[in-house]
Amino acid sequence: MADLFENSSYESFPSRDATMKNIKEALESPKVRMIGLHGLSGVGKTTLVKEIIREALQASEAGKLFDVVALANVTRNPDITKVQGIIAETLGMKLEEETDVVRAARIRERLKNKKESTLIILDDLWAELDLKMLGIPLEGSDGDGRRNRSNTMKGTPFENVKEVKSTASSAMKSKKLPSESSSVITEETLSYYKGCKVLLISESKEVLLNQMGGKINSIYFVDVLNKKEAEAFFNKMSGVGARSSEFEKLATQIASKCNGLPMSIVTTARGLKDQSRSVWEDNLLQLERGKFTAANDFSTVLSYNLLENEELKDAFLLCARMGPDALIIDLVKYCIGLGFLQGIYTAKEAWDRVSALVGKLKVSGLLSDSYSSDHFTMSDTVRSAALSIASEEKHVFTMTKGKVDEWPDEDKLERYTSISLHHCDIIDGFPSSINCPKLRVLHVNSNDPQLVIPKNLFHGMKELRALILTDLDLSQFPSSIRCLTKLRMLCLEQCKLDEDLSFISELRNLRILSLSGSDIKKLPIELQHLTKLQIFDVQEHTCESKNASLSELRHLSQLTTLDMQIPNDAHFPKNLFFDKLHSYKIVIGDLSAHSDMDFKTPEKFEALKFLAIQSKDGFDIHSQK
Known part of the structure; x- marks a missing residue:
C-alpha cells in the first residue's frame, strides 16, 4: 500500500513543518477522529498529506498508525457510488449491491472492525457530505449510522432509509455554520468515529467547519510558499541553477506570478525547462499584460502550449473530459477509437504509448497519481483550464450534472467535435435529429429511464468515431446507428x-x-x-x-x-x-x-x-x- 503513496518528488518547505507536525499528532491521538485540512487550490494539500501517510505506512510495525489507507476524490460533483467503490476496493471488498444504502451498510460493518485501523482521506470536498452514505460509522450509532438517541427507536437498521436518497447529489447538503446552541448536538452526533479516522481536504474552511461540527481545533491551514521558498523551488524545477545567470532574473519575475502556489510553480517551471530565452520572455510578457486571471490558469495553459507534440496535447485534453480517478485503459480506448496515435496498430502498442503519454503528463504536473497504479487523476483547477482550452480550440462541449433546457444553436452544433453529457437533466429529451457534421465523440451518461434516443438522431453525425452510452434504455435501438460506418x-x-x-x-x-x-x-x-x-x-x-x-x-x-x-x-x-x-x-x-x-x-x-x-x-x- 505504501507504493500508492510514493512521493519521490515531494519537496519539503520549512514554512510547513509546523503544519505537518500538527497533522501527525492529530493522526496519532486517540481522541481525534476527524481532521480537516484547507488551503488554496494548488497549494499542495494533497501532496503534503501523501507525504505524511507515506511516512506513517513505512514506519515499523510497532509505530504503524494504520493498517489500511483509502484516498478518494469527492470533487464538485460527487459520485457516491464511485467513492464507495474506491473505499471498498482499498479494503479488499467487492461490492455487488445495486443501491448506495446497502453498499454503505456493507462498508460500515467492515469499518467497525476495531482490530483494523483505517484512515479514509476524502479529497477535494466542496460542500458538506453525508458520511453515512459512504459507510463511515458513527460512535454509538445504530446500523444505518444514526445516533440512537432513545429506546423508542426500534425496527430494522434501514427503517428510515426513505429519508436518505441514493443519488450523489442528495448526499451533499448545504448548511450554515453551527450556532453555539446546536454545537452540543453536533458534537454528540458527529465527533467520534469508530473503526477508522477521517481526513478531509478542502479549499474552504467553512465547508470543513460544517462537516466537522465546528471543531476548529482539528482543522489545519496550508499556506502559500514564502518568496524565498517559491523562488528556490522554481529555480530547481526549471533547471535555472545549471544554466546561464541571464535566466535568473526572468525566473524570479515569473516565479512571483505563481503566487507561492507549488502546483503553478511546478507546471510553469517544467514547461519552461530547456526552452530558449525568447520563450521565457514571451511568457513573462503575457503574464505582465494580464492575459490570465489566475496563477493556475496561466500555468496550465503555458504547460499545455509547450507540450512537445499534438499527440500529447490531444491526450491531455482527453484526460480532462474523463473525470477524476480515470482508468488508463479507458484512455487507451479513447485513443484507439479516435485514431490519433500515429504508427500504432495494436491494443498492446496503444497501451504502451498511452502509458508513456500519461507518464509525461505527470512529469509536467498536469496529471497526478490516483488511488491505484492503473488510474490517474487531474486537479479541478487544471481540469477547468483544460476544458476551457478544449472548448475554444477543439469545439468540445462538456457538461456534468447540469440542466439542458435547450440545445445549442445550429452554428455551434455544426462546429462541435465532441459532446459529453454526464448525469445531466435533459429537460425535453433529444431532438429528433442533430446536424453535427464534425462530431467525432458523443458520450451520454444518464440514469433517466424516460430518456429516449430518437431513431434518426445519428443521421447528422456521419463522422462519429466514438459513441459511449451509459445507463440508458436502448430496448428500441435507433436505426440510424447503421449510418455510422466510420465508428x-x-x-x-x-x-x-x-x-x-x-x-x-x-x-x-x-x-x-x-x-x-x-x-x-x-x-x-x-x-x-x-x-x-x-x-x-x-x-x-x-x-x-x-x-x-x-x-x-x-x-x-x-x-x-x-x-x-x-x-x-x-x-x-x-x-x-x-x-x-x-x-x-x-x-x-x-x-x-x-x-x-x-x-x-x-x-x-x-x-x-x-x-x-x-x-x-x-x-x-x-x-x-
Whole structure:
C-alpha cells in the first residue's frame, strides 16, 4: 500500500513543518477522529498529506498508525457510488449491491472492525457530505449510522432509509455554520468515529467547519510558499541553477506570478525547462499584460502550449473530459477509437504509448497519481483550464450534472467535435435529429429511464468515431446507428439493450466494443464481421442463453484484449483459442459462492492476464503448438 503513496518528488518547505507536525499528532491521538485540512487550490494539500501517510505506512510495525489507507476524490460533483467503490476496493471488498444504502451498510460493518485501523482521506470536498452514505460509522450509532438517541427507536437498521436518497447529489447538503446552541448536538452526533479516522481536504474552511461540527481545533491551514521558498523551488524545477545567470532574473519575475502556489510553480517551471530565452520572455510578457486571471490558469495553459507534440496535447485534453480517478485503459480506448496515435496498430502498442503519454503528463504536473497504479487523476483547477482550452480550440462541449433546457444553436452544433453529457437533466429529451457534421465523440451518461434516443438522431453525425452510452434504455435501438460506418469505438454500458443487435454488422471499422454490465441474452452472430475489433468487453455481463454465439469470437483475428464472464463451461465452444490475447480477464462459472477471503476477482483491468474456471474437466484457451 505504501507504493500508492510514493512521493519521490515531494519537496519539503520549512514554512510547513509546523503544519505537518500538527497533522501527525492529530493522526496519532486517540481522541481525534476527524481532521480537516484547507488551503488554496494548488497549494499542495494533497501532496503534503501523501507525504505524511507515506511516512506513517513505512514506519515499523510497532509505530504503524494504520493498517489500511483509502484516498478518494469527492470533487464538485460527487459520485457516491464511485467513492464507495474506491473505499471498498482499498479494503479488499467487492461490492455487488445495486443501491448506495446497502453498499454503505456493507462498508460500515467492515469499518467497525476495531482490530483494523483505517484512515479514509476524502479529497477535494466542496460542500458538506453525508458520511453515512459512504459507510463511515458513527460512535454509538445504530446500523444505518444514526445516533440512537432513545429506546423508542426500534425496527430494522434501514427503517428510515426513505429519508436518505441514493443519488450523489442528495448526499451533499448545504448548511450554515453551527450556532453555539446546536454545537452540543453536533458534537454528540458527529465527533467520534469508530473503526477508522477521517481526513478531509478542502479549499474552504467553512465547508470543513460544517462537516466537522465546528471543531476548529482539528482543522489545519496550508499556506502559500514564502518568496524565498517559491523562488528556490522554481529555480530547481526549471533547471535555472545549471544554466546561464541571464535566466535568473526572468525566473524570479515569473516565479512571483505563481503566487507561492507549488502546483503553478511546478507546471510553469517544467514547461519552461530547456526552452530558449525568447520563450521565457514571451511568457513573462503575457503574464505582465494580464492575459490570465489566475496563477493556475496561466500555468496550465503555458504547460499545455509547450507540450512537445499534438499527440500529447490531444491526450491531455482527453484526460480532462474523463473525470477524476480515470482508468488508463479507458484512455487507451479513447485513443484507439479516435485514431490519433500515429504508427500504432495494436491494443498492446496503444497501451504502451498511452502509458508513456500519461507518464509525461505527470512529469509536467498536469496529471497526478490516483488511488491505484492503473488510474490517474487531474486537479479541478487544471481540469477547468483544460476544458476551457478544449472548448475554444477543439469545439468540445462538456457538461456534468447540469440542466439542458435547450440545445445549442445550429452554428455551434455544426462546429462541435465532441459532446459529453454526464448525469445531466435533459429537460425535453433529444431532438429528433442533430446536424453535427464534425462530431467525432458523443458520450451520454444518464440514469433517466424516460430518456429516449430518437431513431434518426445519428443521421447528422456521419463522422462519429466514438459513441459511449451509459445507463440508458436502448430496448428500441435507433436505426440510424447503421449510418455510422466510420465508428471505431462503441460502448453500450449498463444499458437495457434491444435483443436484435444485428446492426453491428454495418460497423465494420469498430476497434473497441463494450457491452459491460448491459442486459443482453446472447452475443449477436454478426459479431463475426468485426474483423478489426481489438478490445471486447462484456465484463459484469453473463450470457445466459445456450445460443450465445461465443463461437463467433474465433473470427475476430485482431482481438488482443478480452473481458468476459459466462455461467459455465457448457457455453464455451470447443477449439476456441485466443493465441493473440495480450490482456484478458475470463471468468467461467459462478464464483459468487466464494468469500472475499477465499477468492477475489481483480477489478477492471487490474490484472493483465486472469482466468478463473469452475469446471469438472477443464480446458485451455491457447492452442497447442
